[in-house]
Amino acid sequence: MKKVYIAKNPADAHLLKGLLEGENIEADVRGEFLYGVRGEVPITPDTCPSVWVMDDADYDRAMEVVSAFREEGPPNAIGSKAWRCSCGEENDSQFSECWSCGKARPI
Ligand SMILES: [Zn+2]
Structure with missing residues (x-):
């Protein structure tokens, strides 16, 4: 397993997970439970939700999805x-x- 992204919040993490799964990359969100106890734990990358790929062989492909995701932002942006x-x-x-x-604006 490899970490590919540290999310700002659980919704962000799940959005990326969905994109990865759309590319047939098995992904998982870790650490989102810590997000709820923010304020009680110090805020570090470890307390942000993170997205992992299950298969290391998918890492390079996953990073392409991540960089596109970073540039474009979530669909509502x-x-x-x-x-x-x-x-x-x-x-x-x-x-x-x-x-x-x-x-009309092109889609
Ligand atoms: Zn015009």
């Missing part, structure tokens, strides 16, 4: 990026249509 319309105009994340040409 994807809207925070500006997007570029096919007309070339850059639009802020809150716009669902191009302010310039009115085309």
